[in-house]
Amino acid sequence: xxxxxxxxxxxxxxAAFEEVTCGLGRAERERLxxxxxxxxxxxxxxxxxxxxxxxxxxPAAPPAGLLERVRAQAPVAPARRAAAPEAGARAPRAFALAxxxxxxxxxxxxxxxxxxxxxPAPEPAARRGALLVEAGDVARADWQATADPLAGGVRGDVxxxxxxxxxxxxxxxxxxxxxxRQQYQLWIFDKSRPDWEARPxxxxxxxxxxxxxxxxxxxxxxxxxxxxxxxxxxxxxxGVVVSSxxxxxATASP
Amino acid sequence: xQPPNHEDPLLPRVARGEPAAVEACLQRYxxxxxxxxxxxxRDAATAEELVQEIFIELWRHAARFDPTRSSEATFxxxxxxxxxxxxxxxxxxxxxxxxxxxxLPETGPDPLSGVELxxxxxxxxxxxxxxxxxxxxxxxxxxxxxLTHQEIALRSGLPLGTxxxxxxxxxxxxxxxxAERRPGRDA
Numbered sequence: 001x002x003x004x005x006x007x008x009x010x011x012x013x014x015a016a017f018e019e020v021t022c023g024l025g026r027a028e029r030e031r032l033x034x035x036x037x038x039x040x041x042x043x044x045x046x047x048x049x050x051x052x053x054x055x056x057x058x059p060a061a062p063p064a065g066l067l068e069r070v071r072a073q074a075p076v077a078p079a080r081r082a083a084a085p086e087a088g089a090r091a092p093r094a095f096a097l098a099x100x101x102x103x104x105x106x107x108x109x110x111x112x113x114x115x116x117x118x119x120p121a122p123e124p125a126a127r128r129g130a131l132l133v134e135a136g137d138v139a140r141a142d143w144q145a146t147a148d149p150l151a152g153g154v155r156g157d158v159x160x161x162x163x164x165x166x167x168x169x170x171x172x173x174x175x176x177x178x179x180x181r182q183q184y185q186l187w188i189f190d191k192s193r194p195d196w197e198a199r200p201x202x203x204x205x206x207x208x209x210x211x212x213x214x215x216x217x218x219x220x221x222x223x224x225x226x227x228x229x230x231x232x233x234x235x236x237x238x239g240v241v242v243s244s245x246x247x248x249x250a251t252a253s254p
Numbered sequence: 255x256q257p258p259n260h261e262d263p264l265l266p267r268v269a270r271g272e273p274a275a276v277e278a279c280l281q282r283y284x285x286x287x288x289x290x291x292x293x294x295x296r297d298a299a300t301a302e303e304l305v306q307e308i309f310i311e312l313w314r315h316a317a318r319f320d321p322t323r324s325s326e327a328t329f330x331x332x333x334x335x336x337x338x339x340x341x342x343x344x345x346x347x348x349x350x351x352x353x354x355x356x357x358l359p360e361t362g363p364d365p366l367s368g369v370e371l372x373x374x375x376x377x378x379x380x381x382x383x384x385x386x387x388x389x390x391x392x393x394x395x396x397x398x399x400x401l402t403h404q405e406i407a408l409r410s411g412l413p414l415g416t417x418x419x420x421x422x423x424x425x426x427x428x429x430x431x432x433a434e435r436r437p438g439r440d441a
Contacts, residue, residue, distance in 0.1 A: 005425075005426055005429060006426060010418070010422075013418075013422050014403075014418055014422075017396070017421065017422075017425070018402075018403075020335075020339075021339070021396050021397060021400065021402075022339065022342065022343075022400070022402055023339040023340065023342060023343035024343075025343075043429065043433070044425070044429065045332060045335075046323070046324055046328065046332065046432075047425065047428060047429040047432050047433075048335070048397050048425075049324070049328050049329075049331040049332040049335055050324070050325075050328045050331075050374065050375075050377075050378045050432050051378050051381070051382060051393065051394075051397055051428060051432075052290065052331050052335065052397050052398055053286070053325075053327050053328055053331045053374075053375050053378065054375040054376075054377075054378030054379040054381075054382060055378075055379075055382065055394050055397070055398050056286065056289050056290060056293070056398065057289075059285030059286045059288070059289040060285060060288060060289050060292070061285055061288075062284050062285065062288040062305065063288075063298070063302065066284075066288070066302050066305060066306075067280060067284055069302075069306060070280060070284070070305060070306055070309045071277070071280060073306060073309070073310055074273075074276045074277075074280070074309070074313065221307045221310070222303070222306055222307060222310065223306075223310065238340075238343055238344050239344050240344050240345070241341060241344050241345045
């Protein structure tokens with residue numbers, strides 16, 4: 001149940017305002033939402049966004065070339081992403097469906113076909129399976145653990161479709177993390193980008209909450225044109241913009 | 255420049271996958287997104303990366319736009335602010351490079367003068383104008399320029415408690431005025 005803004009304590013308001021202007025840490029945000037309710041926080045965030053639009057003044061034109069870069073990342077049909085393979089795509093070496101095993105793919109296809117139209121969103125493992133079945137340009141690579149003792153002998157693979165800008169990581173033996181202290185973060189090295197070795201694309205942060213196999217969707221923050229390397233690091237909660245690579249745990253090269 | 259107009263929303267068409275709507279969305283909102291990101295970023299290169307991330311996020315979540323809850327421009331600003339804040343959270347650094355005297359002078363030209371505004375933005379401007387000048391100035395230093403309470407205190411010399419108090423009272427009042435005029439609540 002949410003409480004109106006006027007009913008918030010001073011500390012609750014200060015925390016809510018900090019969340020919508022600077023961003024709290026995950027644990028602090030969870031505590032705040034528990035106290036004031038998510039609707040109240042949403043209402044404050046909306047008011048702040050409205051005031052921001054009104055107060056920006058005359059919007060400035062973006063720099064030359066920026067719109068072209070944004071346009072290059074635009075989906076042709078965002079509501080139903082194109083699944084067709086791209087002829088001559090500059091993707092890393094693609095691995096055919098056979099590489100992942102027909103039996104597994106067939107089982108996953110059956111799962112996808114048997115799902116009702118109003119079924120809840122499938123789990124990452126099923127979505128991974130659907131991607132392998134439906135996309136024709138899936139690149140796959142095995143994780144190679146580094147010598148970092150925190151890597152825990154990780155095994156598994158990563159799959160990525162450039163056409164769909166969708167991918168999944170599969171891990172076994174990646175140690176369970178405490179998200180209040182550290183989180184895993186994926187980095188995608190896109191060799192089509194300038195300075196790509198120094199500035200990989202943020203592929204999202206994630207947690208491993210249980211032993212055994214886990215499948216994690218990739219959350220690339222930018223369009224990935226030519227993935228040359230995927231890398232996992234261990235970072236502060238929420239991840240970082242630039243990794244020190246102090247704990248580089250695993251890499252995979254398609 | 256065409257002002258954002260909630261009567262002609264583009265995002266539902268983007269969600270349906272209309273290529274023309276994607277381009278129109280870019281044309282309409284790129285200046286808003288760029289201005290917002292640039293003001294809240296420490297340098298132009300970071301702002302340019304953010305603009306790309308924001309539009310990807312916008313296209314992914316276009317179907318979530320609810321015209322009964324906000325105007326399209328506000329939804330775009332909401333997505334943009336979330337992305338900027340998320341990046342700053344990960345950078346764990348002070349948010350802005352804008353000096354105080356460039357942020358919003360207490361006296362001087364109205365930053366909105368001469369700007370053609372959508373209905374909702376006009377309402378938001380009216381809400382701001384109904385606030386006490388100190389409340390308005392401090393809210394905008396936080397919201398538009400991304401300064402923390404501590405940064406405002408350091409630069410303005412005002413006590414932290416005074417800053418927090420002005421911001422809370424001003425935002426409560428502004429939120430009430432805005433809530434009365436949201437698109438879905440118009441008579």
